[in-house]
Amino acid sequence: MAQDPLQLVLKLALEAEEQAALLLKSAQLECQKRQQQLAALSNYRLDYMKQMQSQQGQSISASHYHQFHRFIRQIDDAITKQNHVVADGEKQKQYRQQHWLDKQKKRKAVELLLENKEQKRQALELKKEQKLTDEFASQQFFRRRQS
Template structure:
């Protein structure tokens, strides 16, 4: 029963790790999109500056790029937080797997000890039967 509980715990930890990996993929994709979007706007600003750009349009471009930079910074924080959660999840999963292994090792050791006791009992019974047969077969004086 303890092994089953430990296995369930390890399975749950594995599922949580998979969920975090999915979150990480989504966060990475969002960060990528923000970086591409920022690059696109920086190129637009550069092209617009070459053809002539009013001060207010230049200010709007720079303000929007600054907003994108802030969003990128926030998304980098989100990715870092998810990475930290993944590391914690990995450690938890490894701990649960070690727990399962420990219980399985204890169970295995208990089985070996039980088999050793059974073999000893069988050997004692066999020795006793042999001794009784020997005594009966031996002529008495």
């Protein structure tokens, strides 16, 4: 019996779903990495602020104080940029998740088509068997009547 073309469609749908799942996993890992980088920047800023606070009460030169504020601004700018990078990563992750869900939906639809086709084939097979059984029973009935 020739293979059903829907089997090929199902195979392709499965491959597309698997590829989409790999892309989603990659996006999730990238998003996690970006969030870790943001956390590292925030922790670095906090540590630097604590270090400066521990020097409070000591005399610091104006240039050192100015450098401290300039450095904090640079860290804040880096944190702002990293927030954008994290947001972009989240968007990419959401896009890939939706893409994977779409591929999953297509695969399930093909599976449902195949299942319905198989049910119809089985129903047709049962109908044929029933017809043969009915014909056989009829022939036996007529043979008995004639004898």
